[in-house]
Amino acid sequence: MADFDVLIAGAGPAGCATALSLADFAPDLRVCLLDPGVRGKSNIGETVPPPIEPVLAHLGLREQFLRGGHCPSYRTMASWGRAQLGSNEFLLHAHQIGWRLDRASFNRMLVDAASSRVAAYLPATATALGRDPEGWCVSLSDGAEHQAQFVVDATGNAAVLARQCRLPSTSLDRLVGCGLGVGSRSDGTEGLMIESFSEGWWYTAALPSGERVVMCMTDADRVRSLQLSHIDRFMDLLGRTTHVRRVAEINGALARPTIAPASSRLIDVDAALPLLCVGDAGSRYDPVSGQGIVKALRGGIFASYAIADWLHRRDERGLARYRLMLKHEFAAYREALRNFYIQEQRWPDKPFWRRRHGALSTVHLSGE
Numbered sequence: 001m002a003d004f005d006v007l008i009a010g011a012g013p014a015g016c017a018t019a020l021s022l023a024d025f026a027p028d029l030r031v032c033l034l035d036p037g038v039r040g041k042s043n044i045g046e047t048v049p050p051p052i053e054p055v056l057a058h059l060g061l062r063e064q065f066l067r068g069g070h071c072p073s074y075r076t077m078a079s080w081g082r083a084q085l086g087s088n089e090f091l092l093h094a095h096q097i098g099w100r101l102d103r104a105s106f107n108r109m110l111v112d113a114a115s116s117r118v119a120a121y122l123p124a125t126a127t128a129l130g131r132d133p134e135g136w137c138v139s140l141s142d143g144a145e146h147q148a149q150f151v152v153d154a155t156g157n158a159a160v161l162a163r164q165c166r167l168p169s170t171s172l173d174r175l176v177g178c179g180l181g182v183g184s185r186s187d188g189t190e191g192l193m194i195e196s197f198s199e200g201w202w203y204t205a206a207l208p209s210g211e212r213v214v215m216c217m218t219d220a221d222r223v224r225s226l227q228l229s230h231i232d233r234f235m236d237l238l239g240r241t242t243h244v245r246r247v248a249e250i251n252g253a254l255a256r257p258t259i260a261p262a263s264s265r266l267i268d269v270d271a272a273l274p275l276l277c278v279g280d281a282g283s284r285y286d287p288v289s290g291q292g293i294v295k296a297l298r299g300g301i302f303a304s305y306a307i308a309d310w311l312h313r314r315d316e317r318g319l320a321r322y323r324l325m326l327k328h329e330f331a332a333y334r335e336a337l338r339n340f341y342i343q344e345q346r347w348p349d350k351p352f353w354r355r356r357h358g359a360l361s362t363v364h365l366s367g368e
Helices: 013-025 052-058 062-066 103-115 160-164 220-226 231-239 292-313 317-341 351-361
Strands: 004-009 031-034 071-073 075-079 086-089 098-100 120-122 126-132 135-140 145-153 169-171 175-183 192-197 200-206 211-219 258-261 265-267 275-277 364-366
Touching: 004 013, 004 135, 004 292, 013 031, 013 103, 013 292, 052 062, 052 292, 062 103, 126 160, 145 160, 145 292, 160 275, 175 220, 175 231, 211 220, 211 231, 211 351, 220 351, 265 317, 275 292, 275 317, 292 317, 317 351
Parallel strands: 004 031, 004 145, 031 120, 075 192, 145 275
Antiparallel strands: 071 098, 075 086, 126 135, 135 145, 169 265, 169 364, 175 211, 175 258, 192 200, 200 211
16 A cells, blocks of 8 residues: 555645645545755745635635735836836736735745645655556655655656656746845835846845845846846846836845746646646746746645546546646747737847747747
8 A cells, every 4th residue: 555645745835735725625635745845045025916815715824824924015017118117006906915925934834734734744855756556656855765646746946756757848938037135225015026128027026024036037048148147247237227226225235146947838747647747847937927826826726636536536537637727728828928028029139039029939849
């Protein structure tokens, strides 16, 4: 008999949502949640849109979330396609308030809730994955091995289990984010701010702590030529912005910018495998979409239904629907992304914009 019915690798929003939803929908299943305990440095400064509240309510976490020290946000500001800032007001949305996250508090809330509802919560990472008669044999970073009937890859950008299975991925671009924490010149009431420039775009958001995160989004091959990994060059480019520099403190930063992948990617899971990818491990969206965390939570919920149906009745239809959902959503997202990027026509000959005005309509396979 396998040690667990379900082993979830990763305790970010997607992994925790999968665990919590399984606990509600199929409480008889033995679930193991692996938590590497290391959060990505890009997990700062996120502003989540209003739809996060009903999703958290479904997971039984809305009240805890509202007590978590997050700051309400009522708009996003963007200089995109024109030099002036425009505003997108959340007041026009059915759920009128977005939130600037205290991401450490948000992570703790999810992990505390999920770890109390699973059969085993292990502070380890999955290092190797192999098939066995029970389903899977998973090797962990602490030297242990566990058998599970079904595994969930919730390892984010790394997509550890998907890589172990050599699953193909579909990529649209080579976008990366170069981020830095700085002081803030405002209280954050302006919300998330986006400003495009000739080599990509900037975004910034004030943190509940009073600090601010600034990210420069560009293509991986442009990072070296722009010298974005060097603090002096990063701050020089930040100082050339029109709007971001007005809310970000551009003097005194000493840390080196962190660089993280942010390309649009879809991983294709073999229908014969008792494995699902959730969150960024399954489909990663451009941060400009603002969908990352809500998509991860919602995907974990849908994945839990498909997994429970398969384990209880060996009904594969839910798994097929989940995989089809990821593909259909990615196709719709790809079209919306291209339509959004094409609105910016001020630098049509620059590599970053030229690529997005044409190439986003054609994907390519990669072994990323």
